[in-house]
Amino acid sequence: MRWFLSLLVGFAATGAAFITRGARVPATRREAKPAADDVDEGEFEKALAAMTSFSNRYVKLSKTKYCAEPSVTSVVIRGLAEHKVALGAPLCPCRFYECKESEAKDGYWNCPCVPMRERKECHCMLFLTDDNDFVGESTDITVDEITALTAM
Numbered sequence: 001m002r003w004f005l006s007l008l009v010g011f012a013a014t015g016a017a018f019i020t021r022g023a024r025v026p027a028t029r030r031e032a033k034p035a036a037d038d039v040d041e042g043e044f045e046k047a048l049a050a051m052t053s054f055s056n057r058y059v060k061l062s063k064t065k066y067c068a069e070p071s072v073t074s075v076v077i078r079g080l081a082e083h084k085v086a087l088g089a090p091l092c093p094c095r096f097y098e099c100k101e102s103e104a105k106d107g108y109w110n111c112p113c114v115p116m117r118e119r120k121e122c123h124c125m126l127f128l129t130d131d132n133d134f135v136g137e138s139t140d141i142t143v144d145e146i147t148a149l150t151a152m
């Protein structure tokens with residue numbers, strides 16, 4: 001399990017897409033460039049606090065739990081915060097996009113994305129159902145934990 005989670009964190013940290021059971025990934029979508037290139041630090045801290053708060057609320061609302069490996073949760077929330085600053089919307093950080101701006105406007109992959117809202121499918125492994133092999137016990141994470149676990 002640990003090797004898979006390490007791979008997952010590595011993919012998410014580099015902005016690459018990853019796929020878990022039931023994920024729907026159109027082959028034509030490709031990422032143009034990383035969204036975090038021009039992120040202002042002050043704005044990023046506010047966005048990170050907002051996305052942490054959102055995630056802690058939504059994980060309970062959706063009756064899901066975080067991953068047993070908190071670095072997975074941390075990398076995904078950090079990616080959402082970077083997109084919130086760069087694009088004005090928390091575009092899913094675990095996918096490739098040809099144009100992030102138009103995807104953010106479209107809204108389908110803004111967190112919580114449509115597959116999550118309709119079928120509880122989170123291919124980022126941020127919100128996990130009890131039958132997922134990687135589900136943990138936690139429904140809370142702090143900004144400090146995320147910062148520590150995603151420090152480069």
Ligand code: SF4
Binds near residue numbers: 109112123
């Ligand atoms: S709920 Fe959807 S948008 Fe949010 S992290 Fe999971 S897969 Fe990405």
